[in-house]
Amino acid sequence: MEITKHPSPNFEDRDPSTPIDTIVLHSISLPTEEENLEMLCCEDPGVSAHYLIKQEGEVLQLVEEHKKAMHCGKSYWQGREWLNGNSIGIELSTPNFCPFSPKQMQNLAELCLEIVKRYNIPQTNIVAHSDISPDRKEDPGVNFNWELLAKYGVGLWPKNFETDLKADMRKAMELLAQIGYKTGTNLDNVLAVKAFQRRYRPALVDGKLDDFTHSRIVTIARLVDEYRGIV
Numbered sequence: 679m680e681i682t683k684h685p686s687p688n689f690e691d692r693d694p695s696t697p698i699d700t701i702v703l704h705s706i707s708l709p710t711e712e713e714n715l716e717m718l719c720c721e722d723p724g725v726s727a728h729y730l731i732k733q734e735g736e737v738l739q740l741v742e743e744h745k746k747a748m749h750c751g752k753s754y755w756q757g758r759e760w761l762n763g764n765s766i767g768i769e770l771s772t773p774n775f776c777p778f779s780p781k782q783m784q785n786l787a788e789l790c791l792e793i794v795k796r797y798n799i800p801q802t803n804i805v806a807h808s809d810i811s812p813d814r815k816e817d818p819g820v821n822f823n824w825e826l827l828a829k830y831g832v833g834l835w836p837k838n839f840e841t842d843l844k845a846d847m848r849k850a851m852e853l854l855a856q857i858g859y860k861t862g863t864n865l866d867n868v869l870a871v872k873a874f875q876r877r878y879r880p881a882l883v884d885g886k887l888d889d890f891t892h893s894r895i896v897t898i899a900r901l902v903d904e905y906r907g908i909v
């Protein structure tokens with residue numbers, strides 16, 4: 679795929695003993711595409727990502743993969759914190775919160791597949807910024823189509839979801855933690871439910887563990903479990 683280099687100064691050296699094993703997906707929604715690109719390349723506030731996929735699908739590389747891009751900040755997934763060190767960050771440009779375009783999704787999938795192959799990244803480590811920093815971040819947001827991405831072979835999506843299971847807080851938190859979310863305090867638990875809903879039940883993101891959300895948590899936890907069993 680065609681990738682245009684557009685270097686950002688906002689990176690650090692990676693710790694060579696920390697392998698790359700995660701992809702973090704973001705969206706950036708300033709009023710114009712130029713502002714989105716500028717935000718990831720100016721020295722203040724010093725943020726960046728490895729890639730920015732523009733609205734019409736053009737892929738820009740801002741930071742070399744062997745360097746650490748400054749894209750997720752304080753974060754947690756599967757027991758690890760501060761994921762900049764072990765991840766590749768991909769930003770989707772959605773000026774003024776416009777929808778993700780089909781070409782943008784297609785090129786995102788193609789880019790992810792290449793990265794997954796390069797580093798042997800597990801499907802369970804393709805995450806939203808909102809999954810790993812749920813106290814601060816909502817991107818790529820409720821309009822991001824995870825099901826479509828999974829159809830391209832990136833990330834897990836079930837054929838069917840469980841329905842009609844009874845909400846069970848203790849069990850749900852155990853399963854969310856197994857999937858990767860940070861749980862523990864009451865606040866952590868509410869934020870984990872919200873992050874899960876944002877991705878798997880975007881019609882209602884309220885942080886409440888209803889039967890519907892619980893059923894989806896059980897489905898995804900099972901899918902993750904099955905996947906881990908075969909890799």
Ligand SMILES: [Zn+2]
Binds near residue numbers: 807817
């Ligand atoms: Zn983000």
